[in-house]
Amino acid sequence: MSTLDTVTAEIRHQLQAVNAEALVYFARACMPGMVPAGCGRIVATGSTVMLLPQTRDLAYLAWLV
Known part of the structure; x- marks a missing residue:
């Protein structure tokens, strides 16, 4: 894991x-x-995890926003 x-x-x-x-x-x-x-047809799905409050792996979440 990495931080920001x-x-x-x-x-x-x-x-x-x-x-x-x-x-x-x-x-x-x-x-x-x-x-x-x-x-x-190709149906691409994703996750809304970046919309939830997070305390771990902030670098990943910051990059997605």
């Missing part, structure tokens, strides 16, 4: 890779089946 004063660029990049890039890779993997079919 100890978060590094590497940690932020790892969080972005997990939270955003994974969806891009998933969508790309689905496209070969959706394009010939002429349609398709």
Whole structure:
């Protein structure tokens, strides 16, 4: 865990890779089946944890806001 004063660029990049890039890779993997079919849906879900009061891992939460 990191706090706001100890978060590094590497940690932020790892969080972005997990939270955003994974969806891009998933969508790309689905496209070969959706394009010939002429349609398709990808439902992306998320969490509202950043909206709740937090006392741990502040760097992660601050980066999301």
